[in-house]
Amino acid sequence: MEPLLDLLLFLIPIYVANSSPVVLGGGAPLDFGLVLPDGNRLLGNGKTIRGFLGGILAGTVAGGMTAVFYQSPFFPNTEMQFIGAFVLAFGTLAGDAMGSFIKRRAGVGWGKPFMLDTITFLIVALVLVYPLASARLYEPLNLVFFGALTLIIHPLANLLANRAGLKNVPW
Secondary structure (H helix, E strand, O other), rough: OOOHHHHHHOOOHHHHHHHHHHHHHHOOOOOOEEEEEOOEOOOOOOOEEEHHHHHHHHHHHHHHHHHHHHOOOOOOOOOHHHHHHHHHHHHHHHHHHHHHHHHHHHOOOOOOHHHHHOHHHHHHHHHOOOOOOHHHHHHHHHHHHHHHHHHHHHHHHHHHHOOOOOEEEEE
16 A cells, blocks of 8 residues: 555545535536436536536646645656646546436435445546556555545535535535
């Protein structure tokens, strides 16, 4: 397992991108209100264009700021780390949207808890950044750490956002 600081700093673009739409979102839905033949929305009102783009921007900026002060051992150079921050942020929001898509297909209503909400964003971000990142990132203990930390932090962050009045539900 890599040093803890390296792993935590790698996660910054992911966690910032995932949490930013709560603050930056709103407005037109990402799915433009599209209802599929199953009678459910493609994604739902919780995924907005502004939240999607704002989350990507926030995660990229946070990861870029990290790259200015810290060279990640998971990227060969600072430039690739900047690109990696964008890919991680985009993957996070794409994974979050994918989780909503699956949730709707499973018939789970908006605002209802769903296990994939907790981890899909992380999985997609890690898959998309794979061509850019060092193979050391994907060592089993690192992946277990990422998954375990996310399973703790994501629900806790959602609960805190709910208590702060930023989210309607605590998940």
